[in-house]
Amino acid sequence: MTSQDTPKTLPVFNGISGLADRYDGYILDLWGVLHNGVEPYPGVIDCLDRLRAAGKRVCLLSNAPRRCASVTEKLSGMGITPDHYDHLMTSGEATHEALIDPPDGWHAALGKRCLHIGPPRDKDVFEDIGLEMVEDPADATFVVNTGIDDFDETIADYDPVLKACAARSLPMVCANPDLVVVVGTKMAICAGMLAQRYEELGGSVRYHGKPHAPVYRRCFDLLDIHDRQRIVAVGDSFRTDVAGANAAGIDAVLVTSGIHLEELATAWGEHPDPRKLAAAAAASGHIPVAAIPHFRW
Template sequence: MTEMPSKITAPPHFDGMAAIAGRYDAFILDVWGVLHDGVKLYPGAVDTLEQLTAAGKPFVMLTNAPRRSSAVAESMIAMGMPEAFCRHILSSGEATFLDLKDRSDPFYARVGNRCIHIGPERDLNLFEGLDWDQTDRLEDADLIVNTGPWVDGETVADYEEKLATGVELGLPMICANPDLEVVRDGRKLICAGALALRYEELGGNVRWFGKPKAEIYEYCFRVLSGFDKNHIAAVGDSFRTDLAGAQNAGVDPILVAGGIHGDELGNPPKAEIVASLATQWNALPAASIPSFVW
């Protein structure tokens, strides 16, 4: 795994995965920002997965999506992703679902059975099979389950009053997607993580699921059992979640420079900006590529 040196220099930049694949035995792949933009698959994504498969390099998809893993797979298949490539997916939403179902963590010791959902209707499958009672009023809730803004294009400021009320009521929050923002079809939109971060700033208690927490990588390591962590790389576009998560989990981070940081990094990525972001998030990429192409 790449160690953080005292003086950070930019990692080597390659044209695609062909120059990197031979260095590792297996891969953990981010989804949104690496394989698709929320609407369509990126050019070259399927070909690159085919090339990895042909080279005998297994992969697991790990995504900070606030929906069940099955829903993530269905959406990618609808975009044109071969079903065979969607066999091993773990979403932060799946981890959230399992936690809400199990409730064994001390976090739930003083939490009642009523929750309020902040998030769009497309995330409602997160609650299927759970015995939580849902309410539309913060005053009647015991827990906030945050999967993101109700409407694309809203800002954190649009939720200020509701978040402040939740803190005043002492409601804990579950964040099913730690991402602060995402690029959807070329447009930046806030995610659940932006709302959760503001909730913490206001004094609220948040339980986070997904990258960069090391725990969510354990599923990947079970699927990739038999492979040494030193020979596994995690490909992602976000320093805060993907690269920091890889660092926390003990595997090499590979930066897709044209993702969420694309505008500030440039192409090829500017060495000083890569170094600055690596320092900020304590996550130094072992290498970078412009996009997930072969």
Template sequence: MTFPRFVPHLRDLVHNTDALISDIWGVVHNGVTSFPEACEALQTFRHNGGTVVMLTNSPRPTPAVIEQLRDLRVPDDCYDAIVTSGDLTRHDIAARPGEPLYAIGPDRDGPVFHGLDVTFAPLEDARYIVCTGLFDDEVETAEDYREILHAALTRKLPMICANPDIIVERGHKMIYCAGAVAELYRTLGGEVTFYGKPHAPAYERAFALVAEHRGQPVPRERMLAIGDSVRTDLAGANGAGLPCVFITRGIHAAEFAELQEIDAAATQRLFGDTKPPFALMRELRW
């Protein structure tokens, strides 16, 4: 069996690659600051003729994500296009005009609803739930929502999860995301629709944008996925038929900290039943 190996430079992996499908949070920034070498790597790949589509589980629509990236000093020329969970969520909400919904998430995720025919309602009057995150992710966990979720379950309310991530790194702190609340609701017996990685619609949209920018579809074997999450990035890449470059500095950093090479035991411990990545990088750099 071949085990993934640590590779220091992206340039060693992209000789036959036309496009990168790259995660954002954990790869090019940590929610507080950008990673200059990662940005430079994507810029260089594009300068050499490659196409970069950023694929993020952010519950915000693309314009809001672009604004956030600029605030974090991620240059616009790092990417050709962006696909967000928020974009995909908006399509679902738009298909339910005026239908009362109960929103779970912070005010900063408000752009996902902007311009749509939305009626916000208390839980007892809602017909469905949209979860973009936790109301206060600095202190809350999914368990803080158990009572709300039980009440929703008694009314059999379906939930739309606008961010399947369970946890992300913000600076040096791990915070819970919408996926943690949605997974708890699902385990309680609730109906949940997830938008974003690792689910197929997010990748289908990314492939369409790659084809749009290159003027023709690109074979899967000429694309690479880049990400830092086993559950979303690696599983999603596997499901989409893409080789994955796994960045270890993100949410799994502690698990990889002392490893210099990966053997059978480490592969099983780190990736479980998920097909291992094509290659490992401590951080994205050209």
């Protein structure tokens, strides 16, 4: 690699305070940024309090395959209450809305007999909208995929049902485009990984959530900030958070102690290697304006 080919290094700040004056609105990821699925990361609640005290508007945006009310309840149980943010939007809520009010012909043709791939905790995505839930792919007209039942499961555990659905050409609605998520100290696969496998099998999939444009438009409406140069998205994934922000025309800040931790840093909360960070961004094709080791002031 020549000097001209060397990826441009990205600025790394200790925390959000180094960028706070640039933005009025913040779109914040949850898993890997605010919490690990079990508890908030150190400094998160203090940072949210400081953003609010500075008059910043905060919209939480999660690819959680559940509706906003259940995610709000889960966050409150961790100590992240509605007092810490202005708005919340989830991929599960977006999925629910698309099932109620189909945004296109593909969704309108789904029918009413739904097979759910995912745990019972995600059922609010499709409840109370007049669907007939079925257990057998032979009885279904479409699939709602919210992810795995147990965090130790693999793609292989789901191949039989995915193949059975693909054999019937059932369309799949994916309520979480994420491939993996940090749960405590380990990685678990998400609905996006199952959806990718389904596409490999020839299945047709529509995704709701990051990095797709409709969910960002919802956040812009909620924030009510018309100058998009004054809005930033903060997340831990090049593929969803940074890509979604880039496509939506807003800046992105990458948290390097999330799903890219092993690739970019030696330990949680440590500054990433600048060359590794630049190379990873260039390889992904999704470029943040800066990075922070973890979400703190």
